[in-house]
Every structure is written in C-alpha cells, then in structure tokens.
Amino acid sequence: MIISASGIGVKRGDATILQSVDFVARPGELVGLIGPNGAGKSTLLEVIAGLRKPELGEVFYDGKLASSVPRRSLARRLAYLKQDAAVDWPLSVEKVVALGRLPYSGLFAARDRRADDKAIRAAMETAGIAHFAERNVQTLSGGERARVLLARALAVEAETLLADEPVDALDPLHQLNVMELLRSTRDRGTGIVVVLHDLTLASRFCDRLVLLDRGRVAAEGAPEDVLTDEIIAQCYGVRALTGIHAGGRFIVPWQKASQQLHDLKTDRLVPPLVANGHGRIVPINAAQQRRTLDS
Numbered sequence: 001m002i003i004s005a006s007g008i009g010v011k012r013g014d015a016t017i018l019q020s021v022d023f024v025a026r027p028g029e030l031v032g033l034i035g036p037n038g039a040g041k042s043t044l045l046e047v048i049a050g051l052r053k054p055e056l057g058e059v060f061y062d063g064k065l066a067s068s069v070p071r072r073s074l075a076r077r078l079a080y081l082k083q084d085a086a087v088d089w090p091l092s093v094e095k096v097v098a099l100g101r102l103p104y105s106g107l108f109a110a111r112d113r114r115a116d117d118k119a120i121r122a123a124m125e126t127a128g129i130a131h132f133a134e135r136n137v138q139t140l141s142g143g144e145r146a147r148v149l150l151a152r153a154l155a156v157e158a159e160t161l162l163a164d165e166p167v168d169a170l171d172p173l174h175q176l177n178v179m180e181l182l183r184s185t186r187d188r189g190t191g192i193v194v195v196l197h198d199l200t201l202a203s204r205f206c207d208r209l210v211l212l213d214r215g216r217v218a219a220e221g222a223p224e225d226v227l228t229d230e231i232i233a234q235c236y237g238v239r240a241l242t243g244i245h246a247g248g249r250f251i252v253p254w255q256k257a258s259q260q261l262h263d264l265k266t267d268r269l270v271p272p273l274v275a276n277g278h279g280r281i282v283p284i285n286a287a288q289q290r291r292t293l294d295s
C-alpha cells in the first residue's frame with residue numbers, strides 16, 4: 001500500500017504541531033522518521049495511521065482518500081505500534097499477541113484458526129518472545145513488553161507497519177535484533193515507517209530518512225544526505241563523531257554544538273574527530289592536533 005500525505009497541518013490550541021508536511025511510505029521501503037523531541041513525529045505517525053484527522057491536508061491510501069477507506073479493512077492493511085504502549089489487563093503474552101488478529105475476527109463464517117495460530121506463533125518467534133508465551137504480560141520488564149507489543153503488530157501481517165520508537169527500551173542486542181527484523185520484514189515487501197532517536201540505527205538500517213524539526217520536514221532522502229554534520233548540529237544541536245564501518249555509518253552524538261570540546265584531563269581544546277574508514281576514530285588531522293595541543 002502506498003500511503004501519501006500532503007500539506008498536513010496539525011494544531012493544538014494555539015500551537016502548530018505540524019505544518020505543510022508531505023510524506024510518502026511505499027511497499028518494500030524502510031523509512032526512518034527522525035527528529036528532536038517534540039518535533040511532531042508521533043503526531044505525523046498518528047495522522048498517516050488514520051488515527052488523527054489533520055486540520056489541513058489529506059492522507060491517501062493507494063490514492064483513495066483516507067476518510068473513504070473503511071476502518072476495518074484499514075486495520076488489516078496497516079499495523080500501528082504506539083509509543084510507550086501499556087497493557088492494562090493481566091493477559092498472557094500469547095493472548096496479547098493474538099490481539100493482533102482481531103481485525104480478522106468475524107471476517108468469514110468459519111474463521112481460519114490455523115492462519116491465526118500460524119501468524120501468532122511466527123510473530124512470537126520473530127520477536128524472540130516465544131519462550132515466555134504463557135507469562136502474564138504485566139510481569140515483564142519494559143524491554144520484554146516492548147517486544148511483545150512489536151509481536152502483536154507483526155501478527156497483523158499488514159502491508160504496512162508504522163512503529164513509534166520500537167527500540168527505545170531495548171538493550172543493544174535487542175535493538176539490533178529488532179532493526180534486522182524490520183529489514184527482513186521490509187525485504188518481504190512490507191512498507192515500514194519507524195520512529196527512531198538512535199542516529200546510527202537510522203543511518204545503517206533505513207532506506208530513506210525524513211527529519212522533522214519543529215513540525216516541518218527539515219530534510220529528506222538517503223541517510224548520508226540527511227544526517228550531515230551541519231544538519232545534525234542545526235536540528236539536534238549536537239556535534240557527532242561519525243565514521244564508516246563495514247559499509248555502515250556510525251554517528252555518535254558527542255558534544256553540544258554550542259560547546260568546544262576540552263580534554264577532560266588536560267582541559268586543552270580537542271580538535272574534531274573522524275573515523276578512518278575502518279571504524280577507528282582518529283583526529284581529523286594529526287598535525288592540526290599537535291598544533292592545537294601545543295598552543
């Protein structure tokens with residue numbers, strides 16, 4: 001399914017949350033929605049999920065006006081994983097994941113239970129939670145619960161997955177697992193939009209990035225074109241160490257853009273650092289560093 005949004009404007013009281021935002025999500029593409037806190041990422045995700053009607057602009061699903069697409073069929077085509085979702089009932093993990101199959105209930109007189117079971121099992125395996133299928137979801141840690149909710153979204157087997165900060169509560173290994181899982185889901189043709197704060201994961205795993213800043217699209221395109229030093233400094237207010245390792249780019253936020261970096265021990269000014277192409281971070285220029293340190 002192609003989701004397109006044009007001229008989106010959202011207001012909250014007097015505050016403009018989104019302004020003139022155009023956005024497209026296509027099948028088989030992993031799009032990263034990035035930007036500082038409060039930029040409007042979750043709001044835009046809700047708008048394209050059809051959960052919030054914008055004051056201005058329109059959303060289209062495969063060219064059809066969002067308001068003309070029945071909610072029930074949309075619920076099967078589009079899975080939405082909310083940020084910080086809580087589970088208010090003492091359900092087992094398996095039952096929570098099974099909620100992902102709700103959009104299919106009552107669809108046929110004799111519903112295909114085997115298809116449901118298969119989808120639930122596959123989603124639990126993929127999210128690495130099958131071993132605690134029977135556990136009460138309220139007894140899980142934040143990161144474990146996040147994976148259960150991701151599994152619920154995967155169980156929908158939708159054409160499009162919208163995921164709001166799915167790796168936020170996860171340890172490094174599970175962050176990589178989830179990003180790999182999103183990539184393999186994309187490889188099977190699913191269109192994915194994922195909200196991320198980790199710039200290295202955004203750069204390494206996404207096909208395209210959309211950077212929101214104060215409710216507007218500040219930059220859009222290939223990760224290397226969006227996450228330049230200048231744009232990172234301008235939108236996030238930080239300077240980052242960047243480099244290439246095994247073909248992927250790492251971006252480590254290091255200091256505020258407004259500050260010059262001083263060595264913690266000597267208090268001398270430290271020149272900017274870059275990676276040497278093999279993942280080892282070196283001074284931008286050794287001679288320049290000597291001059292700076294000698295001065």
Ligand SMILES: Nc1ncnc2c1ncn2[C@@H]1O[C@H](COP(=O)(O)OP(=O)(O)OP(=O)(O)O)[C@@H](O)[C@H]1O
Pocket residue numbers: 012015017035036037038039040041042043044
């Ligand atoms: N009900 C509301 N009333 C007033 N302002 C709101 C309301 N809901 C959201 N906002 C504001 O809208 C802006 C965008 O919020 P949104 O959650 O979309 O940002 P975000 O980019 O997802 O942020 P974060 O990275 O912190 O999750 C924020 O400044 C937020 O305070």
